[in-house]
Amino acid sequence: TADLPLRALVSKLTSLTSSSLSLCHSIRSTRRLSPSGTATTSLASLESSLADALPRLSNLYASLRATHGKSLDVADASSLAALDVAVNTLNKEVKARLADIADSRAGSKSKSGFKDIRATFNSVIDSAEDALSALSARLSAASAPAPAPRPKASTTSSSSSTPHHIQEAPHRPRRDSRTRESEPPRVLERDEIAITYRQFERMHAMMQASWVEEVADGGRRFRNVADPSRVVYGVVPEGGFVRAL
Structure with missing residues (x-):
């Protein structure tokens, strides 16, 4: 799958996630799991992680596609290598293992390993999201305008009769209510990039729709990335991106 474009790799990830969730439902209906047993609890946690990841992947791709356009798919x-590894790991270490469990004899007492499968799945999704976010950062940096060059001071010789040209600054000083008339535009540092206001609005909107899952007394809670004082208890915030435990 290494030659698949990014859109196809993201679609493959969501497809494998959906198939894995269906296998969990099949296991629940065919295996004789104790209602209060560890396997039942671990299976429920795995189902929750799978269900939460489906909209997160799709929404993240759609948001980045709206920001960067066709450049994202190139x-x-x-990024392609990282997503390809995620697809292969999800296929072999999550879906295939769940398929083996679903095909095993009903009532089998063998250890299912749902907790380990969930840990593997969460790691795969985290790596895929990190790869997409890193790609977005690289695209933003590549499209940012280059910083204005600093004017070079020209030197004159008192003994020379030939007049030297004095280099002027390539910009006009900015004048607004927040800066002094003589203050030049700030030159970006090596680890900084410039983005448009529209890109800033989109990134801020993404942060406002992003949540981090936390352990709370008696259950779980979700803290907003943009405003940590916003906390939702018990239920996954509708229409948002959630970083699971």
């Missing part, structure tokens, strides 16, 4: 070797 991607680069680093």
Whole structure:
């Protein structure tokens, strides 16, 4: 799958996640799991992680596609390789293992390993989201305008009769209510990038729709990334991106 474009790799991830969730439902209906047993609890946690990841992947891709356009689908070797590894791991270490459990004899007492499968799945989704976010950062940096060059001071010789041209700054000083008339535009540092106001609005909107799952007394809670004082208890915030435990 290494030659698949980014859109196809994201679609493959969501498809494998959906198939894995269906296998969990099949296991629940065919295996004789104790209602209060560890396997039942671990299976429920795995189902929750799978269900939460489906909209997160789709929404993240759609948001980045709206920000970067066709440039996102072109991607680069680093992001494609990371997503390809995620697809292969999800297929072999999550879906295939769940398929083996679903096909095993009903009532089997063998250890299912739902907790380990969930840990593997969460790691795969985290790596896929990190790869997409890193690609977005690289695209933003590549499209950012280059910083204005600093004017070079010209030197004159008192003994020379030939007049030297004095280099002027390539910009006019900014004048507004927040800066002094003589203050030049700030030159970006090496680890900084410039983005448009529209890109800032989109990134801020994504942060407002992003939540981090936390353990709370008696259950779980979700804290907003943009405003940590916003907390939702018990239920997954509708229409948002959630970073699961």
